[in-house]
Amino acid sequence: MPTYLMPFCRVEIAVQSLIDQRLNVLLIRREEAPYKGFWALPGGVLRVDLDPDLGAAAVRVAKERLGIPPPNLCQMKTVGAKGRDPRGEAGWGLSVVYRALIAEGAATFAPGKRVTELRWVPVDELPTKIAFDHAELIAQAVNQTRSDIAKLSFPTGFVPERFTLGELQVLSEQVLGHTIDKASFRRKLRDRGLVEAIEGEQLRGSAHRPSAIFRLRRSAVQPNGI
Amino acid sequence: MPTYLMPFCRVEIAVQSLIDQRLNVLLIRREEAPYKGFWALPGGVLRVDLDPDLGAAAVRVAKERLGIPPPNLCQMKTVGAKGRDPRGEAGWGLSVVYRALIAEGAATFAPGKRVTELRWVPVDELPTKIAFDHAELIAQAVNQTRSDIAKLSFPTGFVPERFTLGELQVLSEQVLGHTIDKASFRRKLRDRGLVEAIEGEQLRGSAHRPSAIFRLRRSAVQPNGI
DNA sequence: ACAAAAGTGTTCGTCTTACACCCATGC
């Protein structure tokens, strides 16, 4: 059997979060050619010695960057071409791209380790200089996230354990980038059995009617899909 | 910079077609371990020397199997794990999986070339012995195809150039596996501007009213997405 | 009493479904 040369394989991750009421994506500034000085999705090399499978590789890479294992990793697509990465044979580079959505403030960046510039960037104020085809990948990740939220499919770990319906609505509106109707939002949640009130608990203390505390029903949370 | 060992990279393709009024998928019988004797999706090794990018690799592999370049190749997902393929370091195998839908009778198998058993299998009569996680991949490919057709998104090259609305409906019903309402089907096609009648052409000769001949409008065909 | 947010009901228009009905042809 002949032996074949293989491409240089990486995993990239589009991590999104709400920062200052807006959907942001985590980007890194490249310090090496190609695209030196451009912004790119954080990622890392697939390590056949460390990673039992692709999902584990994504978890490891994300943990190196974020300090936490991201709660809802899901695969978006794979890109690969000759000339994409100088470290591969014939420049052949292959990247499996994942996305994740984390709660505001959950990430504790682990700087050092050649992560000099890791930055949250609002998705509607992206820089113009974006490396590779990552601009398109970011757009696709944002679209998928918005589509999930619009369908009331809330990724694991993005929504807090306990919340009021008002908080859930504000969160959804911030992800979607527009307001939504309160009555319709609540009716859909109720009719589809997506949330359940926590018996006897409510949030008081503000100058208005107290709100009930809810949690997601397990059937409503989107599975991990790594 | 350290050099890393890379996984063994392949491309697999779930080719679907209507055979004898039913949706079928093309499978191959494995002649080597692992999963010797099991059925699997046809595929091939990613060749960094031959393939300019991932899409081109998929086209090449499909052409080797089918004799034609498949008209509507689209990426589904990528799977990868240690122990998946003995040819990789630590058995690490990575497969980028595509799907395609071809018109009945379009494929001209190119046997020989270690393709001893290549066979169309109805998707609701799959064999029990399916290699790797290919059973799940096949199910996913079928779901995506049905979802496309249900949304009246007809992949390029699957639908004939010229057709009657009755033919298009029968084709859709065979893919979906259930009948659909004629009036609704036609109204949706009309309202969304998906098809256009070819001026002055009609199909006569049968013992009933002749039917108009239609073609897809370009805006209606699903782009290639490799 | 009043402001503010929680929570609900009701109307309206749009889209889908199911079904009934005509039309044109070959036999």
Next chain:
DNA sequence: GCATGGGTGTAAGACGAACACTTTTGT
């Protein structure tokens, strides 16, 4: 004439958007 598939209209129901409305608290 009649069987057959092509082609269209229509009423019933499902669903979502928009808006008005009531409820309950702290001040």
